[in-house]
Amino acid sequence: MNNFEFYCPTRIVFGKGTIAKLPELIDKSKKILITYGGGSIKKNGVYEQVKNALEGYDVLEFGGIEPNPKYETLMKAVDIVKSEGIDFLLAVGGGSVLDGTKFIAAASKYYGEKDAYDYFMIEQNPVTDALPLADVITLPATGSEMNNGAVISRISTDEKLAFQWEPLYPQFSIIDPQVTFSLPVKQTVNGIVDTFVHVMEQYCTYDVNSPLQDDWALGILRTLIKEAPKVIANPDDYGARANVFWCATCGLNYWISLGVPQDWATHMIGHELTAFYGIDHGQSLAIIEPRLLRNQKVSKSKKLAKLAREVFGVNEPVDLKAADIAVDKIETFFNSLGMKTRLSDYDINAEEAAQKIRGRFAKRGTALGEKGAIDAEAAYDIVKAS
Amino acid sequence: MNNFEFYCPTRIVFGKGTIAKLPELIDKSKKILITYGGGSIKKNGVYEQVKNALEGYDVLEFGGIEPNPKYETLMKAVDIVKSEGIDFLLAVGGGSVLDGTKFIAAASKYYGEKDAYDYFMIEQNPVTDALPLADVITLPATGSEMNNGAVISRISTDEKLAFQWEPLYPQFSIIDPQVTFSLPVKQTVNGIVDTFVHVMEQYCTYDVNSPLQDDWALGILRTLIKEAPKVIANPDDYGARANVFWCATCGLNYWISLGVPQDWATHMIGHELTAFYGIDHGQSLAIIEPRLLRNQKVSKSKKLAKLAREVFGVNEPVDLKAADIAVDKIETFFNSLGMKTRLSDYDINAEEAAQKIRGRFAKRGTALGEKGAIDAEAAYDIVKAS
Numbered sequence: 001m002n003n004f005e006f007y008c009p010t011r012i013v014f015g016k017g018t019i020a021k022l023p024e025l026i027d028k029s030k031k032i033l034i035t036y037g038g039g040s041i042k043k044n045g046v047y048e049q050v051k052n053a054l055e056g057y058d059v060l061e062f063g064g065i066e067p068n069p070k071y072e073t074l075m076k077a078v079d080i081v082k083s084e085g086i087d088f089l090l091a092v093g094g095g096s097v098l099d100g101t102k103f104i105a106a107a108s109k110y111y112g113e114k115d116a117y118d119y120f121m122i123e124q125n126p127v128t129d130a131l132p133l134a135d136v137i138t139l140p141a142t143g144s145e146m147n148n149g150a151v152i153s154r155i156s157t158d159e160k161l162a163f164q165w166e167p168l169y170p171q172f173s174i175i176d177p178q179v180t181f182s183l184p185v186k187q188t189v190n191g192i193v194d195t196f197v198h199v200m201e202q203y204c205t206y207d208v209n210s211p212l213q214d215d216w217a218l219g220i221l222r223t224l225i226k227e228a229p230k231v232i233a234n235p236d237d238y239g240a241r242a243n244v245f246w247c248a249t250c251g252l253n254y255w256i257s258l259g260v261p262q263d264w265a266t267h268m269i270g271h272e273l274t275a276f277y278g279i280d281h282g283q284s285l286a287i288i289e290p291r292l293l294r295n296q297k298v299s300k301s302k303k304l305a306k307l308a309r310e311v312f313g314v315n316e317p318v319d320l321k322a323a324d325i326a327v328d329k330i331e332t333f334f335n336s337l338g339m340k341t342r343l344s345d346y347d348i349n350a351e352e353a354a355q356k357i358r359g360r361f362a363k364r365g366t367a368l369g370e371k372g373a374i375d376a377e378a379a380y381d382i383v384k385a386s
Numbered sequence: 387m388n389n390f391e392f393y394c395p396t397r398i399v400f401g402k403g404t405i406a407k408l409p410e411l412i413d414k415s416k417k418i419l420i421t422y423g424g425g426s427i428k429k430n431g432v433y434e435q436v437k438n439a440l441e442g443y444d445v446l447e448f449g450g451i452e453p454n455p456k457y458e459t460l461m462k463a464v465d466i467v468k469s470e471g472i473d474f475l476l477a478v479g480g481g482s483v484l485d486g487t488k489f490i491a492a493a494s495k496y497y498g499e500k501d502a503y504d505y506f507m508i509e510q511n512p513v514t515d516a517l518p519l520a521d522v523i524t525l526p527a528t529g530s531e532m533n534n535g536a537v538i539s540r541i542s543t544d545e546k547l548a549f550q551w552e553p554l555y556p557q558f559s560i561i562d563p564q565v566t567f568s569l570p571v572k573q574t575v576n577g578i579v580d581t582f583v584h585v586m587e588q589y590c591t592y593d594v595n596s597p598l599q600d601d602w603a604l605g606i607l608r609t610l611i612k613e614a615p616k617v618i619a620n621p622d623d624y625g626a627r628a629n630v631f632w633c634a635t636c637g638l639n640y641w642i643s644l645g646v647p648q649d650w651a652t653h654m655i656g657h658e659l660t661a662f663y664g665i666d667h668g669q670s671l672a673i674i675e676p677r678l679l680r681n682q683k684v685s686k687s688k689k690l691a692k693l694a695r696e697v698f699g700v701n702e703p704v705d706l707k708a709a710d711i712a713v714d715k716i717e718t719f720f721n722s723l724g725m726k727t728r729l730s731d732y733d734i735n736a737e738e739a740a741q742k743i744r745g746r747f748a749k750r751g752t753a754l755g756e757k758g759a760i761d762a763e764a765a766y767d768i769v770k771a772s
Contacts, residue, residue: 215602216602246645
């Protein structure tokens with residue numbers, strides 16, 4: 001395996017009734033800004049649990065962080081942090097709320113003249129200081145609760161870019177799988193696909209003699225494939241919800257990617273689809289992933305064949321054939337959850353989308369994937385075939 | 387799965403040439419005490435690498451920490467820390483050196499009147515403060531490099547007890563698998579057995595619907611079984627050494643035990659064998675584990691059968707029969723590495739050992755294992771059968 005460095009100081013508090021532990025986790029002296037999204041936490045009881053747990057704390061609120069959190073929205077929270085002297089951010093919601101809160105944490109400590117999106121997201125200047133942040137995570141999907149990354153969009157330029165720095169690790173993340181009982185099916189499925197593709201981005205590259213990392217990556221896929229149908233069939237199945245949530249967290253807490261090459265091309269192309277057409281992140285991945293794997297089948301054949309055999313039990317000795325079967329089975333798995341996997345399912349013209357993305361990648365000189373093999377032309381082919 | 391909390395702030399720096407990174411990891415202002423064992427680091431080049439990396443630092447040394455580190459020895463280091471104003475401990479060696487250094491870190495901040503062994507190990511008073519510590523770990527075995535536990539012996543009373551507290555996490559651990567090329571075969575094998583049994587202690591209990599944790603535990607066993615023969619056959623095989631080391635770290639960094647019941651009876655009985663007869667820790671585990679699994683076969687049958695099928699590829703539908711095969715295969719695996727698994731192989735009288743351990747457990751009211759089923763009588767049976 002390759003050399004690696006790993007550091008994750010986030011405390012995970014996992015299980016039933018864990019929101020009540022907030023007072024053990026945040027110092028009483030803190031002035032807290034609770035950040036949240038469209039208000040679902042006020043319907044499913046999470047908001048009430050958080051407020052009850054934080055009785056006696058000095059708390060302000062900032063709602064309205066969108067899916068694919070927007071720079072324009074987040075800067076309003078930064079203004080509140082600065083004017084009100086907030087010294088602790090508590091994100092209550094899904095990965096978008098948490099990602100947005102990571103950006104707020106960084107931008108609240110930034111006093112430069114450039115706008116914070118240009119400074120952090122375009123120029124990728126390091127975040128050396130950030131406001132302490134933590135979360136009550138309500139959606140198993142992004143893994144943001146145990147990593148130091150975030151993806152932030154800007155409306156004015158149709159951009160969606162990622163950043164990743166140590167000060168952005170949450171101090172703690174509370175994961176109570178019960179809060180996912182009331183999730184709409186669509187969000188549950190989006191999260192499962194997101195998790196699945198996170199694992200693929202880290203596993204499905206080329207072999208560097210990392211058998212434990214590979215086995216663990218496939219272990220997440222095996223678990224997801226078994227547990228996902230249970231949460232669709234019975235949304236109140238605590239055990240299955242807990243397993244799906246833990247898969248999501250482990251899908252992007254870096255444990256499976258230590259010392260191995262990574263891909264992330266599906267995400268990068270998917271982000272463009274979301275930026276241009278506003279489709280959900282999970283949907284964009286489900287559309288692109290099968291086509292990207294097919295496009296890169298030769299270079300990924302060893303890993304895809306291993307996946308076919310060790311996850312789907314395929315008995316095919318020829319790697320390229322087994323790889324083909326793996327891609328089919330992945331798309332079938334997505335479809336089995338009710339996830340549609342074609343651009344036409346979302347009324348998006350493939351030719352137009354392919355051209356738009358080719359144009360942007362060509363301008364940026366993009367070369368994606370573990371070997372930099374996915375340039376503007378390859379991206380065109382992948383999107384066109386979708 | 388059960389509720390759990392997880393926190394591990396240790397930075398892992400893994401790979402070739404990583405000892406040279408020490409100056410990036412320790413502040414120049416620190417006064418460092420390097421702790422080490424019997425001096426093998428002076429023969430294999432590790433000491434020299436560390437000293438070179440720390441050129442310009444204020445460094446003292448404390449050597450002579452034994453396998454199964456002794457309270458009596460460690461307190462001499464505590465005297466040095468206190469008299470010399472040491473403010474950073476750097477353990478350079480295996481798990482015993484690191485465990486011992488964790489005790490030094492705790493005892494150096496303890497100013498009470500009781501002796502530190504009684505206070506921390508017998509009474510299990512919490513460690514609320516400890517000197518910062520880190521390590522260059524040279525032996526894949528204990529996993530101490532990524533956990534907050536330590537096992538400390540006291541000569542005067544033949545005791546060997548464990549403690550585990552958050553301030554005992556290393557700040558960082560440097561893992562360069564190259565340093566294991568020169569390990570004696572015996573130590574390599576001890577470490578592999580130790581890792582294997584760590585995984586068993588966390589996996590082989592009863593089912594709590596934790597499929598990911600179970601899959602990952604078995605993933606470590608699968609990897610070990612493939613990689614261990616390679617390091618025995620070719621001690622300089624970097625890839626295999628790296629995989630074995632990462633298995634050892636992941637065998638006890640708690641990732642596979644989150645939300646699941648744990649056993650640890652093999653370790654507790656093994657510790658007594660080491661305390662009474664001075665045999666290696668790995669040897670004690672190899673002797674006890676097969677007998678303990680056989681003794682507890684009925685209650686562990688589901689997990690043992692799963693292991694038989696998913697690690698050893700056994701095609702036996704009846705759980706109890708598959709469990710028996712699993713135990714045989716585990717002992718065969720240990721033997722295949724050259725590890726002897728019977729008390730008689732070490733000239734220890736089974737009846738005498740069984741009586742001694744029964745006596746001590748009876749006095750302490752011991753009830754070990756995930757269900758507390760291993761009392762003094764069961765321990766007698768297990769040791770007698772060994």
